[in-house]
Amino acid sequence: MGLINFQxxxxxxxxxxxxxxxxxxxxxxxxxxxAAEKIGYPVFLKAYGKDILHRTDIKGVIGGINNEKELxxxxxxxMKKAKGVLVQETIFGKEIIIGAKxxxxxxxxxxxxxxxxxxxxxxxxxxxxxxxxxxxxxLMLKELQGYDYLAGSRGEKPINFKSLVSxxxxxxxxxxxxxxxxxxxxxxxxxxxxxxxAVDFKILSYGK
Amino acid sequence: xxxxxxxIFNPRTAAIIGATDRIGxxxxxxxxxxxxxxxxxxxxxxxxxxxxxxxxxxxxxxTDIPEVVDLAIVAVPASIVLKVVEDCxxxxxxxxxxxxxxxxxxxxxxxxxxxELAEMTCRAGIALVGPNCLGIINTKNNLxxxxxxxxxxxxxxxxISQSGAILDILADKAAEENYGISSMVSYxxxxxxxxxxxxxxxxxxxxTKVIALYLEGLKDGRKFMEIAKRIVSKKPIIVIKAGKNxxxxxxxxxxxxxxxxxxxxxxxxFKQSGVIETDSLEELLDVSKILALESKCENSVAIITNxxxxxxxxxxxxxxxxxxxxxxxxDTISRISGSAEMPSLWSKSNPIDIVGxxxxxxxxxxxxxxxxxxxxxxxxxxxxxxxxxxxxxxxxIIVEAKRLFPKKPIVCFFLGGxxxxxxxxxxxxxxxxxxxxxxxxxxxxxxLTRY
Numbered sequence: 095m096g097l098i099n100f101q102x103x104x105x106x107x108x109x110x111x112x113x114x115x116x117x118x119x120x121x122x123x124x125x126x127x128x129a130a131e132k133i134g135y136p137v138f139l140k141a142y143g144k145d146i147l148h149r150t151d152i153k154g155v156i157g158g159i160n161n162e163k164e165l166x167x168x169x170x171x172x173m174k175k176a177k178g179v180l181v182q183e184t185i186f187g188k189e190i191i192i193g194a195k196x197x198x199x200x201x202x203x204x205x206x207x208x209x210x211x212x213x214x215x216x217x218x219x220x221x222x223x224x225x226x227x228x229x230x231x232x233l234m235l236k237e238l239q240g241y242d243y244l245a246g247s248r249g250e251k252p253i254n255f256k257s258l259v260s261x262x263x264x265x266x267x268x269x270x271x272x273x274x275x276x277x278x279x280x281x282x283x284x285x286x287x288x289x290x291x292a293v294d295f296k297i298l299s300y301g302k
Numbered sequence: 303x304x305x306x307x308x309x310i311f312n313p314r315t316a317a318i319i320g321a322t323d324r325i326g327x328x329x330x331x332x333x334x335x336x337x338x339x340x341x342x343x344x345x346x347x348x349x350x351x352x353x354x355x356x357x358x359x360x361x362x363x364x365t366d367i368p369e370v371v372d373l374a375i376v377a378v379p380a381s382i383v384l385k386v387v388e389d390c391x392x393x394x395x396x397x398x399x400x401x402x403x404x405x406x407x408x409x410x411x412x413x414x415x416x417x418e419l420a421e422m423t424c425r426a427g428i429a430l431v432g433p434n435c436l437g438i439i440n441t442k443n444n445l446x447x448x449x450x451x452x453x454x455x456x457x458x459x460x461x462i463s464q465s466g467a468i469l470d471i472l473a474d475k476a477a478e479e480n481y482g483i484s485s486m487v488s489y490x491x492x493x494x495x496x497x498x499x500x501x502x503x504x505x506x507x508x509x510t511k512v513i514a515l516y517l518e519g520l521k522d523g524r525k526f527m528e529i530a531k532r533i534v535s536k537k538p539i540i541v542i543k544a545g546k547n548x549x550x551x552x553x554x555x556x557x558x559x560x561x562x563x564x565x566x567x568x569x570x571x572f573k574q575s576g577v578i579e580t581d582s583l584e585e586l587l588d589v590s591k592i593l594a595l596e597s598k599c600e601n602s603v604a605i606i607t608n609x610x611x612x613x614x615x616x617x618x619x620x621x622x623x624x625x626x627x628x629x630x631x632x633d634t635i636s637r638i639s640g641s642a643e644m645p646s647l648w649s650k651s652n653p654i655d656i657v658g659x660x661x662x663x664x665x666x667x668x669x670x671x672x673x674x675x676x677x678x679x680x681x682x683x684x685x686x687x688x689x690x691x692x693x694x695x696x697x698x699i700i701v702e703a704k705r706l707f708p709k710k711p712i713v714c715f716f717l718g719g720x721x722x723x724x725x726x727x728x729x730x731x732x733x734x735x736x737x738x739x740x741x742x743x744x745x746x747x748x749x750l751t752r753y
Contacts (some may be wrong), residue, residue: 133694197567200523205558213557221562221570223527230574279558 096299100142100180103297106272110264112280113257115291116183121153125167127162136160136184139168140282140294141176147229155177157184188244188253192262194224194269195277202269206231206262208240209239216240231262244285253285261290274299305430307495307503309396311440313372314343317364317395320377320402321347326379328401332437332451332473336375338453339444339737346371364393375437376446380404380415382738383433387419391426398423398494399447400433407434408493411592420493426608431487436466439473439486442509448488450474457482458511460491460504462497465544468516471583481587482594482731484509486492489545492521505533515541516583516589523567527575535574538593538749541577542586543568578749585745588737592746595735596711598680602628604672605653608660610684612717612740613653616682619744627652627750628678634671641667646688658688662695665677669699673707680711680750684740687718688737693725703733713747 097107097189099101100119107114118129119142138235152190156168172179173184189209195244197203200223207219221236222230235255261283269275280292319337322329323602329335333355336345336397346369347355350362364374364386372463374395378386383556385401390398393410405416416433423430431438437448441456443555461476464702466488476483484507497520504510520526530539546565547688571580603625607613620627635650643663649655654672656664665683672678683697693716714729716722727735737743 190556195558195562197523197562197564199520199564200527200567200571203562203567203570204560207561213561217561219561221565221566223571223574224523232381277559281557 097099097296098158098299100178101263103295107292107295108174110268111293112261112264112268113289114295115185115284118181119178120181120213121169121178123166124170126181128167130159130160130162130165130284131185133181134141137165138182138184138300139165139172140180141172142178142180143176145244165294182293185284185286185289187284187290189282190244190258190285190290191219191281192265192283192292193281196267196269197223201226202266204234204262204266204269206234206238206258208238208243212240213269213281222266224270226266227258228263231259231266234262235259252260254287254290257290258285261292276300307397307499309372309637310399310429310431310438310447311445311503312443313396314371314446315346315369315371316343316375317346317348317361317367317371317468318377319348319364319390321349321444322352323353327344329447329722332375332401332447335446335448335450335453338446341642342445343372344369358594364389364395364403369386369669370394370396373447375399375401377401377449379411384415384418384422385402390562391422391428393613394426394588395428397429397431399431399435399437400490400493401435401437401449402432403434405493413543416491416493423494429744430450432490433493435490435724436463436488438488439483441485443609448473448486448700450486451746452477453658454486454734457484457725459483459508459514460485460487460502461590461592462487462504464489464497464518465516465518465567466490468583472516472587475583475587479587480727481591484511493560496521500523501526501529501539509600512590512593514537514586515536516544516586518544524569527571530575530577539577540578540580540586540589540593540749541571541572542583570732571579580732584742588742588746589749591709592713592735592743592750594627595733596713597709598750599709599711601626601679603680603682603747603751604628604630604678605682605684606656606665606668606672607653607655607686608654608688608691609684609717610649611684612684612715613649613655616684616715616740616744617653617678619741620682620747623744625744628675630654630672631675631677634675637674638668647718661690662692662699665696666699666703669703670706673703673710678710678714680747682713682715682744682747684715685717685722687721688718691721693722694728697725697728698730700734704732704734711750713737713743713746714721715743724745 117235138157148206191209193209194204202224205221218239279296283292311533320329348359374390439446450473452474469488493693729736
């Protein structure tokens with residue numbers, strides 16, 4: 095079982111219409127500058143390598159990069175830790191995790207939960223044996239203890255549930271159809287009232 | 303019960319191979335249990351080493367029995383099971399239960415013999431239950447083809463268990479606490495008849511209203527879900543799942559992999575297929591009992607009590623279980639207040655506290671008024687044993703009320719002990735569930751309001 099590379103993962107997500115935030119994989123400073131220009135500041139830089147599973151463990155994420163100068167110095171720092179860097183647009187919103195895996199008994203299962211610290215500490219998620227329909231995906235979200243947080247409280251607008259639901263359904267379809275894929279993690283997915291985008295993702299496949 | 307299990311559950315003749323009178327043996331247990339139902343079928347004992355068992359003539363081999371044999375029960379050492387089952391196939395028996403252990407559960411060597419066993423019976427077109435099981439019970443026709451220590455009373459709950467010992471407990475407990483059972487099955491290693499075959503068969507069984515299941519693991523999770531989904535639209539399936547450990551040892555590669563552990567997936571699968579999951583064996587029986595005796599109702603109930611404290615506790619449990627307490631209508635309040643039996647200090651709200659010295663007549667007024675209120679769909683009746691309480695008379699009033707309002711479930715809590723035992727028996731003989739503990743019964747009631 096192995097982690098598939100960024101470009102292949104991006105291709106699979108694109109195939110299933112799973113939106114990801116604008117991201118470029120770069121290996122040189124020049125490429126990084128061009129990418130940041132295209133995306134527009136502020137940007138995020140993230141160390142990238144097939145062997146890096148938990149980026150935060152190696153302090154491989156630098157956010158809030160506002161200009162070329164900051165970009166250059168951050169790029170240098172990250173290249174000491176990895177063979178490449180992701181330049182990524184900055185999106186603000188609520189963190190969500192969406193994932194799927196193959197259970198030894200029931201086959202593909204799909205999970206959606208609150209992301210970030212909620213994933214690690216509160217473990218607020220709901221789970222289904224795939225396939226899940228849009229109706230079922232809605233129920234999964236309503237089951238979350240943090241549903242009200244996503245629905246918005248005190249005058250805050252709800253996140254774009256329609257997009258979120260369609261991503262859950264797509265992840266379910268993806269695992270059912272792509273037999274060589276064992277596990278997928280979209281973590282975090284960032285959701286706000288307008289859009290829902292996968293920011294980080296990991297796809298594990300058999301063999302490779 | 304129709305289908306291929308018909309002759310196993312309803313045999314007119316049965317043979318026990320490995321029958322013996324040796325005290326403490328499986329063979330002797332089987333003989334003892336099978337002879338209990340001798341009025342309904344002929345029982346033949348097979349043992350090549352003993353001419354007589356309990357004063358009855360034995361046959362050295364099943365093929366010597368001069369009649370058709372519907373059910374063959376095999377309890378011989380694993381090493382000779384194949385030979386014995388081959389004889390059963392020659393005899394063209396209707397079905398075989400292999401009690402003997404020593405098959406796939408002991409490793410690859412046992413698994414090989416088990417596969418041969420499965421192949422042989424499959425080729426002969428004979429249903430095979432087990433191996434490595436306790437056997438089966440069908441209370442309707444007094445069939446106890448198991449070595450369980452007790453025979454449960456007749457009723458409408460089918461119990462299926464992966465573990466034989468758990469079935470022993472449930473059989474004994476059902477006998478002690480008067481839980482009505484239609485059938486019991488220990489399905490063992492599923493070499494022939496599988497769990498899903500039993501589920502399908504109980505779905506069709508007219509005696510069975512509820513299917514209760516003790517489960518450790520499934521052989522085919524998706525098939526289970528598909529069949530369970532179909533059955534629960536007709537009758538409820540209640541499950542207790544043992545082995546809730548998470549996939550802790552696995553290398554942590556993704557968050558999804560870590561969180562979606564084995565048990566979490568089972569839990570989701572139960573929920574998706576409409577199977578009701580319970581937390582303990584007691585809860586499994588409690589929930590099964592209420593679903594077997596009462597019909598489902600809308601989520602709006604009332605509590606009548608002769609003890610304020612118990613009323614408050616019951617209301618708390620209802621709240622935590624998501625059971626809604628209805629508001630009393632003006633009509634109901636004035637009807638109760640208008641009765642000469644009722645003291646002015648009754649609670650006038652739900653829970654309806656009719657005060658400690660409540661007489662049977664006072665219970666009657668409250669019960670009838672409350673059940674007459676349309677939007678009250680179910681009723682909890684609590685009786686604390688006070689010196690002026692008349693449990694049996696109260697039980698009779700409840701049975702009468704049930705007759706008048708058959709569609710509204712009533713759950714009783716005749717609390718305490720000895721003072722109410724006769725009344726409780728009267729209630730249950732009249733199909734009204736009683737629980738000795740508020741929380742247990744209210745958890746069970748939840749299954750009624752949500753199923």
